[in-house]
Amino acid sequence: MNIAIVDYGAGNVRSVQFALERLGYRSALVDAPDGLQAADRIIFPGVGAAGAARQALMTSGLWEVIPTLQQPLLAICLGMQLLAEASAENNTPGLGIVPGRVAGFQAPLRVPHMGWNRLVCQNDPLLEGLPSESYAYFVHSYFLPPVPLTIASTKYGTAFTAALRKNNFWACQFHPEKSGAVGAQILKNFLERCE
Amino acid sequence: MLTKRIVPCLDIRGGRTVKGIEFESIRDAGDPVELAARYNQQGADELVLLDISATVEERQPMLQVMESVARQVAIPFTVGGGIDSEKSAYRALRAGADKVAVNSAALRKPRLLQDLNRAFGQQCVVLAVDAKPNPAGQWEVFAAGGRQPTGRFLQEWVQEAVDRGIGEVLFTAMNKDGTRSGFALEALAELSTRFSVPLIASGGAGRPQHFQEVFTTGKADAALAASIFHYGDCRIPNLKEYLLQQQIAIRP
Numbered sequence: 273m274n275i276a277i278v279d280y281g282a283g284n285v286r287s288v289q290f291a292l293e294r295l296g297y298r299s300a301l302v303d304a305p306d307g308l309q310a311a312d313r314i315i316f317p318g319v320g321a322a323g324a325a326r327q328a329l330m331t332s333g334l335w336e337v338i339p340t341l342q343q344p345l346l347a348i349c350l351g352m353q354l355l356a357e358a359s360a361e362n363n364t365p366g367l368g369i370v371p372g373r374v375a376g377f378q379a380p381l382r383v384p385h386m387g388w389n390r391l392v393c394q395n396d397p398l399l400e401g402l403p404s405e406s407y408a409y410f411v412h413s414y415f416l417p418p419v420p421l422t423i424a425s426t427k428y429g430t431a432f433t434a435a436l437r438k439n440n441f442w443a444c445q446f447h448p449e450k451s452g453a454v455g456a457q458i459l460k461n462f463l464e465r466c467e
Numbered sequence: 468m469l470t471k472r473i474v475p476c477l478d479i480r481g482g483r484t485v486k487g488i489e490f491e492s493i494r495d496a497g498d499p500v501e502l503a504a505r506y507n508q509q510g511a512d513e514l515v516l517l518d519i520s521a522t523v524e525e526r527q528p529m530l531q532v533m534e535s536v537a538r539q540v541a542i543p544f545t546v547g548g549g550i551d552s553e554k555s556a557y558r559a560l561r562a563g564a565d566k567v568a569v570n571s572a573a574l575r576k577p578r579l580l581q582d583l584n585r586a587f588g589q590q591c592v593v594l595a596v597d598a599k600p601n602p603a604g605q606w607e608v609f610a611a612g613g614r615q616p617t618g619r620f621l622q623e624w625v626q627e628a629v630d631r632g633i634g635e636v637l638f639t640a641m642n643k644d645g646t647r648s649g650f651a652l653e654a655l656a657e658l659s660t661r662f663s664v665p666l667i668a669s670g671g672a673g674r675p676q677h678f679q680e681v682f683t684t685g686k687a688d689a690a691l692a693a694s695i696f697h698y699g700d701c702r703i704p705n706l707k708e709y710l711l712q713q714q715i716a717i718r719p
Binding site (some may be wrong): 284287290291292319320321324361377379380381382383384385386387388389390405407409410411412415427428445449450451452453455456 | 468469470471472507512513534536537539540541543560561562563565585586587588589590591634635663664665688689718719
């Protein structure tokens with residue numbers, strides 16, 4: 273299986289790569305459109321600020337390509353937020369693949385939302401085989417409210433989208449690559465069950 | 468519900484884990500990669516790796532340690548010690564670290580905090596601050612691993628760092644470090660109440676009850692400890708079971 277990890281200078285690509293290695297999968301870091309188009313599975317991570325990430329993706333020509341991809345894609349954290357219509361972070365336009373606008377957590381909540389929080393899961397191949405009480409590792413200051421495409425939600429002050437799916441696009445707000453056994457199961461599901 | 472985090476800390480020098488008592492008298496506590504993997508298996512929520520090397524030669528193995536930990540460990544980890552520029556932070560993050568903790572370099576050059584925020588995002592930037600009370604009871608901040616007084620005070624320094632865009636505070640009470648006499652609850656509660664970024668408590672962990680106190684009275688979001696975990700005096704699964712019984716929100 274040809275697995276591509278979108279590399280646009282957003283920090284945690286190696287963590288994703290190592291997590292796949294622990295599952296026995298090799299992957300390639302890809303920073304150009306043709307590398308993405310050739311892949312069987314694509315992981316779209318993201319760390320940092322929405323504005324800077326969008327800029328980097330536009331410069332490398334990846335921004336236009338991502339919405340056209342037909343293969344299973346898993347967006348992580350900021351990657352997921354960029355799939356939405358827009359983000360309140362730096363007033364950034366999104367890819368518009370999924371409906372909804374990304375908003376910021378407000379005081380008196382601690383910001384960022386950082387640590388392990390519980391997933392409330394619906395039926396989806398991405399979330400198969402998880403224990404009924406599953407925790408995942410989050411670190412983010414912005415969130416997507418629940419939308420009809422939401423397949424897992426988490427509560428922090430209010431409920432927000434922890435994972436979603438639209439056709440071949442899966443996404444999670446938490447970091448599966450850093451979420452212990454639960455995260456490993458989700459990555460394994462993405463590679464082996466998500467078509 | 469967001470759970471409280473248990474954070475084992477590995478002080479690393481020349482590629483080995485060490486632990487001092489009140490910032491001195493170092494003794495060996497094993498291979499950091501093995502320790503990190505063990506804590507991951509035992510249910511640690513996060514790790515901190517602190518490079519306490521005194522010389523450049525001792526620093527060399529650290530990148531290797533970070534990468535090996537990132538390969539083996541499926542939980543987040545923060546790297547601190549010697550992070551003094553965007554470049555050194557980038558190297559740590561690229562080696563697989565999730566966050567970088569900045570201490571002395573930020574005191575020397577506070578602008579570094581903004582630079583790191585802009586380059587890597589707020590969530591990557593941890594302010595590590597070492598402080599102890601002076602005779603008048605004010606918490607004074609120290610640099611260079613606790614050796615150098617800075618003339619700055621805890622609250623005003625953290626305020627400045629928050630304004631400059633940090634995402635978390637790792638506060639070590641130097642007078643508690645290695646004593647196993649409990650965390651600096653009052654100072655922690657003050658920080659926690661005043662600032663909205665998450666707070667990691669460090670210094671003084673000795674018994675499970677200390678963790679219960681630091682999450683309730685101390686209002687901390689995470690608690691860090693080293694020696695009690697390294698030497699097997701307190702096992703993480705037992706600690707978590709105790710905290711769950713005490714109705715603390717903990718990832719089982």
